Amino acid sequence: MKPRILALGEGALTLEFGDRIDPAVNARVMAARNAISSLRLDGISDVVPTYRSLTVHFDPLLLDRTTLVEQLVEIAQAPTQRSSEAESSGTAATTRWLLPVIFGGEFGPDLSQVAQATNRSEAEIIETLCSLELRVFLIGFLPGFPYLGELPEWLRLPRLASPRAAVPANSVAIAGAQAAVYPWQSPGGWHLLGRTPVRLFDIGDAARPALLAPGDTVRFAPIGRDEFGRMSIAVDTGKIVRKDWLS
Amino acid sequence: MLEVLDCRVPASLQDAGRPGYRHLGVPLSGALDIEWLAIANALAGNPPHTVALEAQVIGPRLRANAPVTIALAGEFSARIEDAGGQSREVGNWRSHVLAAGEVLDTGSLRSRIGYLAIHGGFDLPVVLGSRSTYVRAGFGGIDGRALIAGDRLNVLPIGKAGERTSLPLRLPRPPGPWSGALRVVSGPQREYFTDAAWARFVGEAFIVGRAVDRMGLRLEGPRLDHALGADIVSDGVAPGAVQVPGDGHPIVLLADCQTVGGYPKIATVIGADLPCLGHFMPGQTLRFVEVSIEQAIAARRQANAALAECLASIVPGEGGFNLDALYTANLIDGVIDAHR
Numbered sequence: 001m002k003p004r005i006l007a008l009g010e011g012a013l014t015l016e017f018g019d020r021i022d023p024a025v026n027a028r029v030m031a032a033r034n035a036i037s038s039l040r041l042d043g044i045s046d047v048v049p050t051y052r053s054l055t056v057h058f059d060p061l062l063l064d065r066t067t068l069v070e071q072l073v074e075i076a077q078a079p080t081q082r083s084s085e086a087e088s089s090g091t092a093a094t095t096r097w098l099l100p101v102i103f104g105g106e107f108g109p110d111l112s113q114v115a116q117a118t119n120r121s122e123a124e125i126i127e128t129l130c131s132l133e134l135r136v137f138l139i140g141f142l143p144g145f146p147y148l149g150e151l152p153e154w155l156r157l158p159r160l161a162s163p164r165a166a167v168p169a170n171s172v173a174i175a176g177a178q179a180a181v182y183p184w185q186s187p188g189g190w191h192l193l194g195r196t197p198v199r200l201f202d203i204g205d206a207a208r209p210a211l212l213a214p215g216d217t218v219r220f221a222p223i224g225r226d227e228f229g230r231m232s233i234a235v236d237t238g239k240i241v242r243k244d245w246l247s
Numbered sequence: 248m249l250e251v252l253d254c255r256v257p258a259s260l261q262d263a264g265r266p267g268y269r270h271l272g273v274p275l276s277g278a279l280d281i282e283w284l285a286i287a288n289a290l291a292g293n294p295p296h297t298v299a300l301e302a303q304v305i306g307p308r309l310r311a312n313a314p315v316t317i318a319l320a321g322e323f324s325a326r327i328e329d330a331g332g333q334s335r336e337v338g339n340w341r342s343h344v345l346a347a348g349e350v351l352d353t354g355s356l357r358s359r360i361g362y363l364a365i366h367g368g369f370d371l372p373v374v375l376g377s378r379s380t381y382v383r384a385g386f387g388g389i390d391g392r393a394l395i396a397g398d399r400l401n402v403l404p405i406g407k408a409g410e411r412t413s414l415p416l417r418l419p420r421p422p423g424p425w426s427g428a429l430r431v432v433s434g435p436q437r438e439y440f441t442d443a444a445w446a447r448f449v450g451e452a453f454i455v456g457r458a459v460d461r462m463g464l465r466l467e468g469p470r471l472d473h474a475l476g477a478d479i480v481s482d483g484v485a486p487g488a489v490q491v492p493g494d495g496h497p498i499v500l501l502a503d504c505q506t507v508g509g510y511p512k513i514a515t516v517i518g519a520d521l522p523c524l525g526h527f528m529p530g531q532t533l534r535f536v537e538v539s540i541e542q543a544i545a546a547r548r549q550a551n552a553a554l555a556e557c558l559a560s561i562v563p564g565e566g567g568f569n570l571d572a573l574y575t576a577n578l579i580d581g582v583i584d585a586h587r
Contacts, residue, residue, distance in 0.1 A: 209375060
């Protein structure tokens with residue numbers, strides 16, 4: 001698909017690279033994000049990458065829209081070189097996280113149904129999920145909420161027919177080709193498999209409030225109840241800090 | 248200091264919001280009507296984007312535990328009760344001095360939303376660059392929630408600029424009720440809809456649904472049919488975007504909307520018309536009219552100029568006095584108390 005520039009009102013432009021979830025498309029999005037950020041244009045307030053597009057929010061009275069469109073066209077037209085650059089440099093710089101998760105029981109109330117629906121054992125579900133190196137495609141829905149992908153075909157299930165009114169914070173969940181961690185208690189329709197002691201969003205850290213960023217990778221590691229308890233306390237008391245979750 | 252005695256309809260504290268964090272899933276938030284926020288603050292002698300109380304439908308009752316100057320922007324039906332039980336009506340679009348012990352009942356709002364600013368601004372922690380309340384993730388404002396009885400709102404120390412302001416102030420020509428069609432630019436997913444759907448969108452009237460909150464305005468009435476389906480792989484959204492889920496009933500996104508969304512967006516309300524979106528009541532009708540991007544940018548410039556003109560028209564209210572004199576005389580103890 002040829003990149004397109006779409007108007008989201010007069011104060012935002014969306015640079016669209018594709019219409020589906022595809023790691024190659026996402027790599028172009030991230031390359032374009034870097035290219036725009038490096039322009040350091042006054043008047044841009046937010047640059048928001050998604051799976052397949054990049055939305056630039058700006059003040060059209062501070063930044064000439066026509067000029068910005070021209071710059072976006074230029075960035076979109078040099079995708080191959082830019083994305084390969086980003087990918088080669090990205091490989092070296094990729095931030096890899098290892099997030100401990102307690103699976104099943106009260107922490108993952110949907111694990112048994114997921115096992116039934118996929119005709120696998122609960123152990124196989126956990127083993128599969130923990131064997132994957134998942135890519136952070138997008139942060140959205142809630143502050144710090146990561147969309148992780150992709151799950152193997154057999155583990156892809158539709159969302160719950162009736163969403164829960166309150167998914168506990170720190171729940172690890174799956175839906176379709178994606179996995180996610182809920183940083184906040186919220187309504188949600190994904191299948192809950194477990195819970196992590198890791199704090200995904202810290203409002204006290206204005207420089208980097210979200211733990212994960214698009215382009216990072218995440219692995220899950222199973223832990224037991226005692227370990228979950230110990231780690232949760234250590235997070236609360238500051239004995240475990242963010243970099244301790246790096247792989 | 249103001250103490251919340253009663254707040255029956257959720258009210259929150261809002262400034263200009265927190266731009267710069269949308270890539271982390273943090274919504275813009277901030278005042279639904281950024282122009283009225285600026286007016287309330289100007290009347291209170293504050294910079295335009297100082298955090299203020301955004302009331303809706305029925306405003307809170309507040310007691311001044313120390314003398315404070317407040318300003319009202321919106322169609323409140325407010326009264327002040329003094330310690331002796333005497334009550335007096337207070338006007339909108341002006342500032343008022345509350346003596347210690349006086350109770351301000353802001354009353355019902357004919358404009359659905361309204362702003363109460365306080366001279367100096369509310370003393371609240373800055374979270375990611377803003378004091379705006381964001382209820383869904385529970386941060387900003389007071390513990391990230393709507394105001395409740397018992398909340399205490401302290402006032403920030405008043406800067407040198409504030410001390411020179413003559414208060415109270417009033418706005419001689421308040422903004423009238425908003426009327427007309429909401430101006431939109433088409434897209435970003437116009438092609439996801441049939442031509443007939445577009446014709447209905449700009450040709451027919453919609454009715455504001457019952458669920459009105461700070462995330463969006465759900466509309467009833469004409470159904471907008473999709474030509475390419477009702478699902479897209481999520482892309483960026485913004486306040487003003489008109490998204491249309493599978494049932495064909497549009498939702499106009501507001502300040503607390505998510506940063507990305509998976510429904511196609513037929514059009515986007517222009518920046519100049521965003522402030523009036525917060526004023527629509529359930530059951531009210533609403534129409535859209537298409538403008539070009541160039542017209543939208545010109546309208547934004549015009550709206551900024553009109554607001555500047557409005558703020559410049561503010562004059563001292565009856566019984567006006569110099570605040571320096573006020574604070575160095577009988578109210579000084581109270582002010583120091585309020586700043587503590």
